[in-house]
Amino acid sequence: xxxxxxxxxxxxxxxxxxxxxxxxxxxxxxxxxxxxxxxxxxxxxxxxxxxxxxxxxxxxxxxxxxxxxxxxxxxxxxxxxxxxxxxxxxxxxxxxxxxxxxxxxxxxxxxxxxxxxx
Amino acid sequence: xxxxxxxxxxxxxxxxxxxxxxxxxxxxxxxxxxxxxxxxxxxxxxxxxxxxxxxxxxxxxxxxxxxxxxxxxxxxxxxxxxxxxxxxxxxxxxxxxxxxxxxxxxxxxx
Numbered sequence: 034x035x036x037x038x039x040x041x042x043x044x045x046x047x048x049x050x051x052x053x054x055x056x057x058x059x060x061x062x063x064x065x066x067x068x069x070x071x072x073x074x075x076x077x078x079x080x081x082x083x084x085x086x087x088x089x090x091x092x093x094x095x096x097x098x099x100x101x102x103x104x105x106x107x108x109x110x111x112x113x114x115x116x117x118x119x120x121x122x123x124x125x126x127x128x129x130x131x132x133x134x135x136x137x138x139x140x141x142x143x144x145x146x147x148x149x150x151x
Numbered sequence: 152x153x154x155x156x157x158x159x160x161x162x163x164x165x166x167x168x169x170x171x172x173x174x175x176x177x178x179x180x181x182x183x184x185x186x187x188x189x190x191x192x193x194x195x196x197x198x199x200x201x202x203x204x205x206x207x208x209x210x211x212x213x214x215x216x217x218x219x220x221x222x223x224x225x226x227x228x229x230x231x232x233x234x235x236x237x238x239x240x241x242x243x244x245x246x247x248x249x250x251x252x253x254x255x256x257x258x259x260x261x
Contacts, residue, residue, distance in 0.1 A: 068250075070197075077253075077255040078252045080242070080251060080252055092247065094249075128196060128197070133208070135187070135206075136185040136242075136250065137203070137242065138189070138242065138250075139208075141196040142196065143196055
């Protein structure tokens with residue numbers, strides 16, 4: 034069974050940093066793109082970032098470019114999102130998801146809540 | 152910046168048919184955008200319904216279908232059921248490995 038489980042969310046002050054983790058199981062992790070998607074309270078889904086299976090390629094939404102860094106450890110089957118210079122508007126549930134076929138998103142985690150507040 | 156458009160809300164009667172659409176603020180949606188569709192029930196994580204315009208994900212009932220209608224991607228639910236009441240999101244590939252979600256459609260079944 035494909036499973037992705039996020040961790041690392043919490044409360045952080047504006048300007049602070051946080052690192053999210055996502056542990057994957059049930060599939061050949063190093064052959065899949067992985068994505069981060071976020072959802073602010075009461076709002077819609079927003080694609081944040083992707084990383085290629087071998088970690089060689091990454092892309093970001095304009096809203097996080099230069100502040101967030103996605104990485105992966107294919108030995109530990111773990112995806113990361115390093116979030117720096119956090120803003121109040123980064124407050125959201127962050128979902129980790131495996132890449133699906135044809136530029137889709139496959140399997141989703143349950144999400145981890147990041148709250149940026151003073 | 153191009154915005155992915157969806158109807159904010161839609162209503163369908165049980166057993167009825169509804170088509171949700173996904174467009175672009177500038178230009179047309181085509182198969183080269185690889186449209187995919189996601190269902191999110193209240194308080195739940197999203198679930199992948201359709202990818203590559205019209206391919207159902209594993210386990211998705213065949214009452215869900217995807218297509219291109221005119222200049223938009225479309226998700227059609229034929230024979231809507233109460234459990235289909237959810238938020239629905241489309242996702243488009245914009246090139247250069249960039250993806251963009253639509254703002255979502257809240258579907259009410261009543």
